[in-house]
Amino acid sequence: MSNRLKVTPNDLSAFWMPFTANRQFKQAPRMFVSAKDMHYTTSDGRKVLDGTAGLWCVNAGHCRPKITEAIQHQAAELDYAPAFQMGHPIVFELANRLVDIAPKGMDHVFFTNSGSESVETALKMAIAYHRMKGEGARTRLIGRERGYHGVNFGGISVGGIVSNRKMFGTLLGGVDHMPHTHLPEKNAFSKGVPEYGAELANELERIVALHDASTIAAVIVEPVAGSTGVILPPKGYLQKLREICTKHGILLIFDEVITGFGRLGAPFAADYFGVTPDIMTTAKGVSNGVIPMGAVFVKKEIHDAFMTGPEHMIEFFHGYTYSGNPIACAAALGTLDTYKEEGLLTRGEELAPYWEDALHSLKGEPHVIDIRNIGLIGAIELAPIAGSPTKRAFSAFVKAFERGALIRTTGDIIALSPPLIITKGQINELIDHVREVLRSID
Numbered sequence: 374m375s376n377r378l379k380v381t382p383n384d385l386s387a388f389w390m391p392f393t394a395n396r397q398f399k400q401a402p403r404m405f406v407s408a409k410d411m412h413y414t415t416s417d418g419r420k421v422l423d424g425t426a427g428l429w430c431v432n433a434g435h436c437r438p439k440i441t442e443a444i445q446h447q448a449a450e451l452d453y454a455p456a457f458q459m460g461h462p463i464v465f466e467l468a469n470r471l472v473d474i475a476p477k478g479m480d481h482v483f484f485t486n487s488g489s490e491s492v493e494t495a496l497k498m499a500i501a502y503h504r505m506k507g508e509g510a511r512t513r514l515i516g517r518e519r520g521y522h523g524v525n526f527g528g529i530s531v532g533g534i535v536s537n538r539k540m541f542g543t544l545l546g547g548v549d550h551m552p553h554t555h556l557p558e559k560n561a562f563s564k565g566v567p568e569y570g571a572e573l574a575n576e577l578e579r580i581v582a583l584h585d586a587s588t589i590a591a592v593i594v595e596p597v598a599g600s601t602g603v604i605l606p607p608k609g610y611l612q613k614l615r616e617i618c619t620k621h622g623i624l625l626i627f628d629e630v631i632t633g634f635g636r637l638g639a640p641f642a643a644d645y646f647g648v649t650p651d652i653m654t655t656a657k658g659v660s661n662g663v664i665p666m667g668a669v670f671v672k673k674e675i676h677d678a679f680m681t682g683p684e685h686m687i688e689f690f691h692g693y694t695y696s697g698n699p700i701a702c703a704a705a706l707g708t709l710d711t712y713k714e715e716g717l718l719t720r721g722e723e724l725a726p727y728w729e730d731a732l733h734s735l736k737g738e739p740h741v742i743d744i745r746n747i748g749l750i751g752a753i754e755l756a757p758i759a760g761s762p763t764k765r766a767f768s769a770f771v772k773a774f775e776r777g778a779l780i781r782t783t784g785d786i787i788a789l790s791p792p793l794i795i796t797k798g799q800i801n802e803l804i805d806h807v808r809e810v811l812r813s814i815d
C-alpha cells in the first residue's frame with residue numbers, strides 16, 4: 374500500500390464542496406485515494422465498485438494505460454498553447470477523430486472544458502446562427518421541465534430542476550419549457566423506452582403557436598435525462614421533436630453530456646434513436662473524465678453560416694483559455710483509442726439485456742416504486758419518507774458506500790451508470806449491493 378493511502382487531511386473546512394451536503398460530509402468523510410478499472414480505493418483501504426463511472430464520465434474505467442501515457446507524454450512535450458489565433462496539431466487531430474465517430478453530418482467541433490460550457494456555447498451558437506442568417510429575432514430558447522444542462526446561467530435557465538434554479542434570480546429572459554416525459558402512472562417498470570407519452574412532443578407546437586416560430590432559436594433536450602433521476606423519451610417522442618423543429622426552422626440541440634460516448638450502447642444517443650440534432654453538446658466521456666474537456670458538434674450548415682465577412686476577422690466571439698488544451702486533447706485521444714480497441718462505444722448494446730434483467734430483478738424489493746433502464750443506465754425510484762424527501766435515497770447511498778459500491782442518488786432515485794467495461798459478474802455484484810441496501814434501510 375502506498376503512503377498516500379494513509380494520508381488524511383486534518384482540516385476539511387477550507388474546501389466548499391460542490392453539490393454536496395458539506396456539513397454531513399465533513400462529519401463522516403468519504404475519501405477516495407486511488408482507482409483502477411472498475412474500482413476505487415478508499416482512504417481506509419477498502420475497494421469500492423464504481424456503479425456510476427465517477428459522475429457519468431469514466432466510461433473506459435479508471436487509470437487506463439493509454440490515457441495515462443498520453444497525458445504524461447503530452448505534459449512533457451507541449452503543456453499549453455494559446456487557444457486563440459494559435460493552434461497545435463493534436464487539437465485538429467482530435468476534432469477529426471471526433472467527427473469520424475459523430476452522427477453523419479455533424480462535421481465541426483468546438484472545444485470547451487465542461488458540459489456546462491458546452492451548453493452555453495451551443496445556446497450562443499444557436500442565437501448567433503440565426504442572426505448570421507438574417508433572422509435576428511430568433512432569440513428564444515426552449516428547454517424542458519426536469520432538464521439538466523449544467524449550472525451556468527444559460528443552462529439553468531433552459532434547465533428545469535427547481536432546486537438548481539430557485540436561488541438564482543430571474544435567469545435568462547425569453548425562455549420557455551416543454552413538459553417532462555415522466556409518466557409513472559402509465560409507464561412504471563417499463564423495460565427500455567416507455568410506450569406512452571410521445572404526444573408530449575406536441576407541446577412544442579403549443580409553445581411555437583404562443584411565441585411564433587420567428588422568435589425561437591432553439592430547443593434543447595437531453596435525449597435521456599440523467600441528472601433529474603433518469604427519464605426516458607417515450608417511443609417516437611424525439612422523432613416528433615425533430616419534425617416540429619425542422620418544420621419551424623428551429624435548431625434542435627441534443628445535450629449528450631451523459632449519453633455521448635457509448636452510454637446507450639451506440640456512440641451517441643442520436644445514433645441510438647436515429648434522430649440527428651443540429652447541435653450536440655458533449656463533455657465527460659470525451660476525455661474519460663480524466664482532464665476537463667467538452668466538445669460541441671455542429672452541422673456544416675451552422676458552421677458555414679459564420680464563415681463570412683473579411684477573412685482577418687474573428688467569426689465567432691466566443692471561446693475559453695483552455696479550449697482544446699493540449700493535455701486534455703491527449704487525454705481525449707488516449708480515450709478514443711481505448712474505446713476503439715475495446716469496442717466500448719457499442720459494448721453497452723451487448724450488455725444491455727443482461728443489465729435490464731439484473732435491474733428489474735429489484736422489483737418487489739422494499740421501497741421500490743419504479744425501475745427504468747436504457748443502455749447501461751439504470752434508475753431505481755424509491756418511495757420518499759413522508760415529510761423527508763431525499764432522506765431514504767441518501768441513506769441508501771451512504772450504506773452502499775459502506776458496503777463497497779458507489780451509487781448516485783437524486784431526489785429519491787438511485788441512478789446507476791457503470792463504466793462500460795463492467796462484466797456480468799460485476800453487474801450482479803452491483804445489483805446485489807443495491808438489493809441488500811434496500812433491505813437494510815428504513
Ligand SMILES: Cc1ncc(COP(=O)(O)O)c(C=O)c1O
Pocket residue numbers: 429486487488489490492521522523524595599600628629630631656657
Ligand atoms: C446533460 C448534462 N448537461 C450538462 C452537464 C454539466 O456538465 P458539467 O458538470 O461538466 O458542467 C451535465 C452534468 O451532469 C449533464 O448531465
